[in-house]
Amino acid sequence: MVLDWMEGAERPFSKVLVANRGEIACRIIRACKELGLNSVAVHAEDDKDSLFVEMADESILLEGTGLAQTYLNGEQIISIALKNGVHAIHPGFGFLSERSDFANAVNSAGLVWVGPPAQAIDSMGDKMTARRLMRQAGVPVIPGEEINESDPEKELAAIHEASQRIGLPLMIKARAGGGGKGMRMVSEFSGVRGAAQAARREAEAAFGDGRVYIEKMLTSSRHIEIQILADSFSNVIHLGERECSVQRRHQKVLEEAPSPVVSEGLRAQMGAAAVNAAKAVFYEGAGTVEFLVTTHGTFHFLEMNTRIQVEHPITECVTGVDLVVEQFRIAAGLPLNREQTDISINGHSIEVRIYAESPASGFLPATGTLARWQAPEGPGVRVDTGVRQGDEVTPSYDPMLAKLIVHASDRNAAIRRMRRALSEFVILGTVTNVDFLQDLIQHPSFKAGRTSTDFIAEHWGNGWTEQAPSIDVVLAVAVAEASGMQRNKTVSASSESLDPLRHDPSNPFLSIGKRFP
Template sequence: MFNRVLIANRGEVAVRIIRACWEMGIETVAIYSSKDKESMHVKLADKALCIGPAEAGKSYLEVNRIIEAAKQNNVDAIHPGYGFLSESYEFAEKCLENNIVFIGPSPEVINTMGTNKMLAKEKVKIIGIPIIPGIEGIIKNKEHAKIVAGTLGYPLLIKAANGGGGKGIRKVCRSEDFERNFSLCVEESYKAFGNQEVYIEKYIEKPRHIEVQILVDKYNNVIILGERECSIQRGNQKLIEESPAAILENELREKLFDFSKAIAIECGYCGAGTVEFLIDEQKNIYFMEMNTRLQVEHPVTEFVTNVDIVKEQIRIAYGERLKYREEDLKVRGHSIECRINAEQPEKNFSASSGVVSSLNIPGGNGVRVDTALYVGMKLEPIYDSNIAKLIVYGRDRHEAIRKMKRALCEFIIEGVDTNIEFLLKILNSRKFIMNEYNTATLSEIIYESF
């Protein structure tokens, strides 16, 4: 097994990876920006190194500095977490060039399936899996794009070709709004991903967003760890996730699993990954994208399968065979995750800041909190607003909902505004309780609430 792993990330995901490494007997090296000097992941790692100033582009995205830090500290492998460099094939290549294991798939697979969404769609289309209708190829000229978009019809989406995490996406309902949204999407894409390429696809009305978790070892053994329902979203950013997806009947579920396996095999995948789909009101399935990394919502899958996905990532990267057989993995019970964000829902969800003056972490049977929070921690809107993930497990969906409500009421964070009360509104809404929601539901709840 690896002796030492560097975590090229921060916050709760860095803490999550450090904990997994501890339990596996692996030393950890953390990196941090000057703003994160007092962060929890810095305190927990065996060694921590300042990698640069607060700006992510000069610290957590500084590839050469991270590689140099890994070499100087005799690191065997680097875990990228999610966000930042987790889907950068250039970073994965740099690791390999310097004889450092990248804990994730190969650079080629990252580029084809994770980095460039158009390449992924082309790959999937070849093997006969339905994709969302759209305009083929990368769009660079907005005047020509507007003309071509008219043939596709409105509403439509303009999306960053190298996007992820819900960024670089613009919905356009009328032709007169196209040029402005095109320019904004190109600008957002460049700021977030350093790339101006975008593509256009049809907007699917009120779909369910379902993702399938896969694990694949270096010996082409593929296992499916069930699926997750991710339709409660704001601004294309997931807010509540659950597993299993109660909307799915067995036949539809098996079709999603078969599609995901076919994609993994076709692209030569290795590691933990997620294949994402949209399902419309007529139960048509459309491939959306693949995330070639650990997902923020992975804990709900861990609860219902009793598989530690981070440890499996590390074992696979080391070259071990999967010790699970798919027929032995049974999804049991129901799990829900809520993302706790430092934001002000009543002020258009603007980011909030402050010093955590009081903190009560909920507990009890079937309750898990992934966070890097502590009393005295200073929160500033520099990085992502997500400050904690609350995950619960119940015998069924009704018990899980009740447990989540109870845990949210116990979760006290003073000194900074959060979205906890808003999450309770969602959980108490009829559409959520009756499992009648879709990707548009949260917008309706927001409209009714404020």
């Protein structure tokens, strides 16, 4: 039986395996439920009580320990899919989402891959190939040069010559790069040789490919990305931009759409460039083209992310398009049901990433029990998370606990709504960045829309200090202690005391709609 929305699809499916965990797995499972698709969660042993496992229609244990044997084990995941009547695999982000060999293996096994073609992943994964393709497609790239010398000495000489033409400061980047590895900034010509050697060594170790290229360093630039959707019939549209400049350790902390500096004209130009970028690699599915935008308003291709992005909800808020649903429609072989002229930007949306980390100690990751977890609610507030009260935050996985997204009529209203929502967010038992985020969204420079990739370093260069408790706070604690409140509300280090039923094998609710191998 084909689902009504899938009528006429070339590759119909009704059962989806989600090859991911945590927040994004929950997000995808929710889309499955709305579309009438059966969902299968695969999980490591230490995730057996996680929210996404509970939410999925079926859950299957991944044998082994550590990421390589579990969430990165494509072979095991495909074999589980085949044994359990799965038709399609959604990889989420991270993990296997940008592994072209996995995409190929999924297709070879006769399954539907909810993602772009393997060849598009490869073209964009090789940063130098991507640069060349983008230039050919008329997409502006960052001024720079690819180095094509196989002899190491000649390569160093070529890099040195190129650096004279490009000027300072510049970046030496690994061709196979990613995650900040194999990347060196150079601010003096005398440092070019050493930086090139270091970048090559690091890239060789990390990717088995030491080849590098050089690009001019665009200081104080903004990180602005364009969301695109492409179907299997060469239709490509863009859904406007996301401003992702506020970062710490090269990781995004806050994103907003639209960008406070992108005019309708610039949006159309960047959108057209992103559409060309996608067409140049015969892209299919949801993708993101990242640009650096200089203070002069010129934009340059940075890279393309060939998957759903963490920050996709803000685009969903301002365009009204459910990107995960679109991923499923496109994977099934349906044409886009919108044209470019159907897309308009409605209001303003902001997302902040709630991390278990200590902003007061250099944003070091933190762990603990989520002894109390009350997420904000109310108009224009969306919380995407993979945790709930009682869960443990362990060092095994990413420290992102939730994404808090607000949508309002304009930027100022969105900032006010975010401030309200953050103040409602109660997380006790684990240190988080919620208080830091409060200071961030109330910072005059942020309110004025003056953000760049240096924003956090610039304004909290000497670190962030948490507010000391007021007399009221200490008094409240003293009264709580004196009144024996902890006797009712103490949470032990283990979450099991909170919900004993969750671990009781005889609990009949555990087996409803689930299958345990």
